[in-house]
Amino acid sequence: MHELSLCQALIATAERQLAARPEHAGRRLKALKVSVGALSGCEPDLLMHLFPHATPGTQAEGAELKVEFQPAQVACNACGERRDVSANQLACPACGGNNVSLVAGDGVFLTGLTLSDD
Amino acid sequence: MCNECGCGMSYAPTSRTARAATPAATPSHETVVAVRESLFGANEAVAAQNRATFRTHGVLALNLMSSPGTGKTYLLETLIPLLARIPLRCAVVVGDLETDNDAQRIARTGAHAIQITTGQACHLDATMVADVLPQLDLAALDILFIENVGNLVCPASFDLGEARRIALLSVCEGDDKPAKYPTLFHKADLMLITKADLLPYLPQFEPARSEACLRALANHSPCLTISSMQPETLAPLVDWLVREHAALKQPAHAWKAV
Ligand SMILES: Nc1nc2c(ncn2[C@@H]2O[C@H](COP(=O)(O)OP(=O)(O)OP(=O)(O)O)[C@@H](O)[C@H]2O)c(=O)[nH]1
């Protein structure tokens, strides 16, 4: 889908997070960690591929992108099971019911910034 | 999908699961700052404003999503005159990569139709919708149909501020679409199987199988089989729209925040 605009949103988000942490001013942004949900519509490989094209001239220039794939995870409202499931089989793997809540795998999040003194 | 990159570099996907970051010890001159912020946050903020605007005016906003050619525009052309008799006053915002053909078709029903020509963008986003809202007399409206760009991938990730999402699938497309495009279908509040008049020619399409794929996404939303060539098949859809519109007036209406 929109991996290049997601890279741009990622960098803007990281820059905003850094600006809000003046105690780290002057340190180099070495890595950005992102969680990509199975139901987010975002393709992790494309994100990795496009990231270096989006960084020049930003604080993320030269930084590494670490992508963590977040599988769809459901919590069953009937039997209480909580488990990773495949994106097109969201029914409860324990009891087979489909009264479940999707608790993870639905979104793309910036989850961490690695800052370095070197 | 979106031709956004154009970098000319070869692109070789590896396994999704191979992507899990390996936890490594952090050297002493490094700090890892934990954050958690959605990369769709900017769109979601505008969508929330749109949603509040629709709520203020009691307008039922509906986001129609499907592949190209599923019959979104033809459905609106057939449906809007039926709704006018109730009476429910409708307007349409329609997104396409090029042309204002769809807006012209809808305008013939007498409804106000606004075309958003997206150029390269293969989906509508909340800002595109916000930008055209001043052209609409929301106080004189009951239902705003937002016909998204024909595409089963990208529109799914962009909340427009709608109250309900409608996913359409035609009998020409194969009945397992919900299983192939779970991101779009798992969040649908209504699934419409369109072009049912063609079912006699496509016996391999089983509406029940589409519905089973939807249920496998833990989606309990209604599923209706319709044909815009046979207006009588639209009666259950009209009933659904009347109910959803009436529910707006109740304070308990669950305004969907995605
Ligand atoms: N037989 C039959 N044809 C239909 C039906 N609905 C739409 N069509 C035809 O399918 C074609 C595409 O319909 P549209 O309404 O333009 O589809 P759309 O989803 O708006 O297409 P895009 O906006 O391009 O994504 C047109 O030729 C319609 O006349 C239907 O219920 N039955």
Ligand SMILES: [Mg+2]
């Ligand atoms: Mg159309």
Ligand SMILES: [Zn+2]
């Ligand atoms: Zn269960």
